[in-house]
Amino acid sequence: MPSVPVAIVWFRRDLRLKDNAALYHALKSGLPVIPVFIFDSNILDQLEDKKDRRVEFIYRALEEMQERLVSLNSTLDVRYGEPVAVFRELLKTYHIQQVFTNHDYESYALHRDNEVAQLLVEYGAGFQHFKDQVIFEKDEVLKDDGKPYCVFTPYSRKWKATLQPFYLKAYPTEKYLGRFYQQATKEIPSLVSMGFEAGGLPFPAKSLNTELARKYSVQRDFPAIEGTSKLGVHLRFGTISIRQLAVKAKDLNETFLNELIWRDFYHMILWHFPHVGLGKAFRPEYDSIRWRNNEMEFEAWCSGKTGYPIVDAGMRELNATGFMHNRVRMIVASFLTKHLLIDWRWGEAYFAAKLLDYDFAANNGGWQWASGSGCDAAPYFRIFNPYLQTKKFDPDGRYIKKWVPELDSFDYPAPIVDHEFARKRCLEVYAAALKK
Structure with a gap:
């Protein structure tokens, strides 16, 4: 095990190096940062379609990140397996002092993160997590009586009233990219080695079409028209920042912004009413x-x-x-x-x-x-x-x-x-x- 203490940034639903909360805090920690991604066998083993395009999408996003990291004399450490077992191996490989990651609100993810956090405590390592995939989470937008909203329209009004510019401010990660741990390139496990194969079909572009966004409220309901952004997959896996997209939506089209608020609303519901996740x-x-x-x-x-x-x-x-x-x-x-x-x-x-x-x-x-x-x-x-x-x-x-x-x-x-x-x-x- 290397003697130098390091920080791990654990990527999950945030596959980008720009404007990433956990990555920013890891890079600012003063520790050399090792970027890690785990192909979770608990999830992948349940997928029946071995050409599942979501796995391929993740793989392509990791390749893009890897290219940038290699240019910085660093590398992704990508592994396949059960997260707790993978972290046991990582703890043998590196002198881990802190793990930084972003919140995931789903039932399985909460259980997984608790298990990993407990393991890290055993080894004297910290586990820090941050809000990244939504603008507002958990208790940040509540009714005046302190109870969660169950109806979208009043929630959206309170969401907009609560919004201040700093909530949409990007994390300036690019200022600190020189703080990654310097090591030789590690190969990303192939899709085939994990039992999957590429389908080869293209994925939606991850840039917002400005003209489309302006016309969103009048075109969004007509399936024969290219009237929706198709950015859902990029939001799901975090290849784009919700903050940067909300900044654009706020200026272009309120109906489009409301679609982003729906995401926050449903994540808030899942948090306050966990039975829906069961x-x-x-x-x-x-x-x-x-x-x-x-x-x-x-x-x-x-x-x-x-x-x-x-x-x-x-x-x-x-x-x-x-x-x-x-x-x-x-x-x-x-x-x-x-x-x-x-x-x-x-x-x-x-x-x-x-x-x-x-x-x-x-x-x-x-x-x-x-x-x-x-x-x-x-x-x-x-x-x-x-x-x-x-x-x-x-x-x-x-x-x-x-x-x-x-x-x-x-x-x-x-x-x-x-x-x-x-x-x-x-x-x-x-x-x-x-x-x-």
């Missing part, structure tokens, strides 16, 4: 719904063969690209939970497996909103009519024709359920559960 409905009474959970109908929904063109287009887009337009996400989620009466948790899990920009807090919040069980949710009697949604948001059928080319042929299936019948059935089932 498979429970935000509103407990909704756990009494008697879901039909027909597996054949679920498979038809997953594969985009329900006979409802807007639903099928969305599911096929998701399966092919890992992306689905936000308006269509609401339509397909409403259809699964209310037309088919399939438990929202089934849909939540499917999106978790497929979405390139999958984020637990936002995904859970969106699914509970669609099913009526969440905070600030659509009331259970609000049931999207897929035909009216199509008429309003894909009036010329451009989006549908792209993903459902066989629409006008005998190959396209008949509707899996009649809309009016499904609506009536849903109202009856929900009402019966919520009367209890």
Whole structure:
């Protein structure tokens, strides 16, 4: 073990060297800094798709970081395994005095970080963590009575009233990049060595299209238009800074800024109401719904063969690209939970497996909103009519024709359920559960 004490900066959802809270504090600590990333086998081993593009995205982001670090005569130390086991090895390799990392709010992440922190205490090392992936977290935006908000609109008003310029100020990490620990380049484990392979498809650009952002409020609901930023994957893995994006959004379009505030809102909900992270409905009474959970109908929904063109287009887009337009996400989620009466948790899990920009807090919040069980949710009697949604948001059928080319042929299936019948059935089932 080298005798020189060092600081570890543990990258997770923050794969960038610019404007990174934990990295900034590590570089300012006075200790030589070793950047570490762990491909967590507890997570990767559960992924069935060995061409999972999220793993490839992480890998490409690490390569980009590595290129910059090598130019500074330093290197990423990237390892594969269970985090506690990896840190046991790191403690044998380096004289670790402090570990710096950024907050992660998900249930597994909290458990993982507690285990690592306890291990570090045994070795006399510190564990410091910082806010980085949101603007406001935990108790920073509360109602006047000190309770958390459960409705978005008043939360967003308080969020904006609380915002001061320093909350959006970038961490000047680039001033201190000479403070990395100097060592020979370490090779990043290959995707193949971890059981994965590259798909080769391009990823969304990580720069915000200014013109798109200006028109966001009028274009965002139309899936045939390139009217959304597709920056979700970059926010999810931290290849861009939420602070820098919020600065731009604040000047360009309030509706776009509100989308960033929704991220903070759902992370706040997860923090204050941890039962939503454990498979429970935000509103407990909704756990009494008697879901039909027909597996054949679920498979038809997953594969985009329900006979409802807007639903099928969305599911096929998701399966092919890992992306689905936000308006269509609401339509397909409403259809699964209310037309088919399939438990929202089934849909939540499917999106978790497929979405390139999958984020637990936002995904859970969106699914509970669609099913009526969440905070600030659509009331259970609000049931999207897929035909009216199509008429309003894909009036010329451009989006549908792209993903459902066989629409006008005998190959396209008949509707899996009649809309009016499904609506009536849903109202009856929900009402019966919520009367209890």
